[in-house]
Amino acid sequence: MxxxxxxxxxxxxxxxxxxxxxxxxxxxxxxxxxxxxxxxxxxxxKFRFYFSRVIAIFKLLFLFIYKLILSNIDVIKIVLSPKLDIEPGIIAVPTKLKTDWEVTLLATLISLTPGTLSMNFSPDGKILYIHSIHVPDKEAAIEEIHSSFEKAIMEVTH
The missing domain is CATH 1.10.287 (Helix Hairpins)
Known part of the structure; x- marks a missing residue:
């Protein structure tokens, strides 16, 4: 590149x-x-056009900003609601990311969005443990992470 x-x-x-x-x-x-x-x-x-990676970086940045705005709105709704109707939970997110840098980027992006916090990695680095303030469906939350942040990171790095 x-x-x-x-x-x-x-x-x-x-x-x-x-x-x-x-x-x-x-x-x-x-x-x-x-x-x-x-x-x-x-x-x-037979080489990968470098500008496609630049475009993927901007897509990841805009995805993060979009998720940041949505999660801020969700946290504001929770804070301003008169009754605390949340289901906090810890979810184990298996990841297809290969390098430590990619997994660390995923954990950082998740931690920077309000309402979620990356807690720990599995010893092999293939599972990320995340605490979320409101997780009604754990499988849907895992799929959402896979289809958004993980997919965008893989576009940038592969």
């Missing part, structure tokens, strides 16, 4: 030299031209 970024920057500089104008606009146009060249070359050279 790093060499693709360097190639893209080199194409942008070559573009500026060929256009005989050193400006930020020409560099941006050259960068876009480099993206297109790398995008079309990926079919022939």
């Amino acid at each position: 790093a060499y693709q970024i360097l190639i893209n920057i080199a194409i942008a500089f070559i573009w500026m030299l060929l256009r005989n104008e050193a400006s930020l606009l020409e560099f941006g146009i050259g960068y876009i031209v480099g993206l297109l060249i790398l995008f079309f070359l990926r079919r022939f050279l």
Whole structure:
């Protein structure tokens, strides 16, 4: 991935030299031209286009912001309700993530959303124990973590 970024920057500089104008606009146009060249070359050279990973990072960021807003609304509803109608619980979430970095990122994203807290890992790092302030259905909560955060992390890292 790093060499693709360097190639893209080199194409942008070559573009500026060929256009005989050193400006930020020409560099941006050259960068876009480099993206297109790398995008079309990926079919022939069999590499993963690096910009797809950048897009996946932004998707993960927006997913986290969306989940953060939803969980804040849920916690506000719980706090402002006159009667405390919650079902706190600890759920064990098996994960398909392979590296320690990926599992740590998942635990951090879960802990940063209000109402949930990553408590511990299994010794092999394949199960994450999470405390949640309101878990009416544990299986649905596990599936929601798999289909949102875990899926987005796998898009970024694989």
